[in-house]
Amino acid sequence: GSTKKEGASVIFKLYCLAVLTVMAASYTVLMRYTRTVEGVRYYSTTTVFVTECAKMFFTLCILLKEHKxxxxxxxxxxxxxxxxxxxxxxxxxxxxxxxxxxxxMTFIGLSNLDAATYQVTYQMKIPCTALLSVMMLGRSLGGMQWIAVFVLTGGVILVQGIGGEAVSHTSGTDGNYVVGLTALTIAVFCSGFAGVYFEKLLKGSDTSLWVRNVQMYSWGMLSAFMGVVMHDWQNVRENGFLYGYTPLVWLVVLLGSGGGIYTSIVVKYTDNIMKGFAAAAAIVLSTIASIMFMGLVVGWMFVLGASLVIAAIFMYGLPKTNTERLPTKKGGT
Ligand code: C5P
Known part of the structure; x- marks a missing residue:
């Protein structure tokens, strides 16, 4: 057996969280762009499927490397x-x-909402994830930690709301606001539930992350394919599976699959709640970097939001918690 010390170094965790955040941010921007730019429109259900295939491919490569x-x-x-x-x-x-x-659902959301509204609404996954972690994993959050979760959510909403465009209903395209918001609300609950359930299965057994991912992406490919059949089958038969795949769409696939893989690593070494805190911190840091190096001008909303995010991190008391294992009820090892 391996005598490796429990856990990964803080630097490695920070690195994973940073990569994940950069990927997620560029993914959102690019996905929105490719869905609203003039010209032929690719079928988004196929992109979800191709992304699952890419994740499976990367995971198999990593497994192959692990087995020399x-x-x-x-x-x-x-x-x-x-x-x-x-x-x-x-x-x-x-x-x-x-x-x-x-x-x-995120594709439908981004096709119908402007990026800022999308970002702000999607942040509701932070409290949703916290609630589900408590309910499904038996984690307990103290009163101060709960307050921290909500302060964080408010902070990120303020910070994201000023990101470039103001929060408004005008999406600039022929988007349907109600459809977009409904889809995104479903996505918020799915994100919380699936994230926490994956964490439960991953940390509740000895099965390795990469084997878990192969299991995950097998079903992922199957269900994403069902999505294609149910929503775009006629289109795909007429125009082909990869209709409208510009290089930018391939980049969306690459960022989406990389983001998924990094998500799984982050959940393994930290947890879903921490992932939310880290993402928020990274957004604040990257905005500060843009202020310093690219002359970005921000208003008081950013300053207030960023302060809330930083306060929330301290209130939550992040470094203290060991999150790589599930709390054992049986008083285990
Ligand atoms: O928005 P959120 O952080 O919940 O998105 C998580 C993303 O990570 C989803 O797109 C999901 O498909 C992906 N994921 C993955 N492999 C895992 C866990 C999540 O690709 N093991």
Whole structure:
């Protein structure tokens, strides 16, 4: 067995969180751009499917590297965990299908809302995730930590709301505001539920992250394909699966798949609530960097929002918590 010390270094965690945040931010901007720019429109359900395939490909590459290039060992491990553990495999279908719904809903949200409204609404996943972590993982948050969660949410909303365009109903395209908001509300709940459920399965067993991801993306490919069949089948048959795939759409796929992989790493080494705090901190830091190096001008809303985010981090008492294991009720090891 390995005698490696528990956990990863703080630097590694920060690095993962930073990469994730940069990817998520550029993903949102690019996805919005490719959905609203003039010209042929790709079918977003196909993009969700292609992204699942890309994640599966990356995960298999990582597994192959872990097994020093031995395809035989990788397939042995996968066989044991997929065919050999049908119940575990079946359990993974839950977060995977919910994520597939979420990923399709964010496309609908961004196609119908301006980026700022989208960002602000999507931040509701922070309290949603906290609530579900308490309910589903048996984590307990103190009163101060709960306040911190809401202060953080408010802070991020203020910071995001000023990001470039003001929060307004005018999306500049023929978007449908109600459809966009409804889709995004569904995405918020899916994000919280799937994230926490994935964390529960990952930390509740010894199965490795990468095997878990293979299980996850198998279902992901299947359910994303169902999405294509249900929503765009006729279009795909007429114009082809990759209709309208410009290089920028491929970049959306790349950022989406990279973001997914980093999400899984972040959830393994920290947790879903921490992911929210880190994302908020990174948004504030990147805005401050833009102020310092690119002469970005911000108003008092940013200053207030950023202060709230920083205050929330201290109120939550982040460094104190060990989040790499689930609290054991049985008083385990
Ligand atoms: O917005 P949120 O952080 O909830 O999005 C999480 C994203 O990470 C989803 O797009 C989901 O498909 C992806 N993910 C993944 N692999 C995991 C967990 C999440 O690709 N193991």
């Amino acid at each position: 290039g031995s395809i035989r060992k990788v397939s042995q491990e996968l066989k044991g965990n997929i065919i050999g553990k049908p119940t575990e495999m079946l359990k993974m279908s839950v977060p995977s299908i919910v994520y597939a719904i979420q990923n399709n």
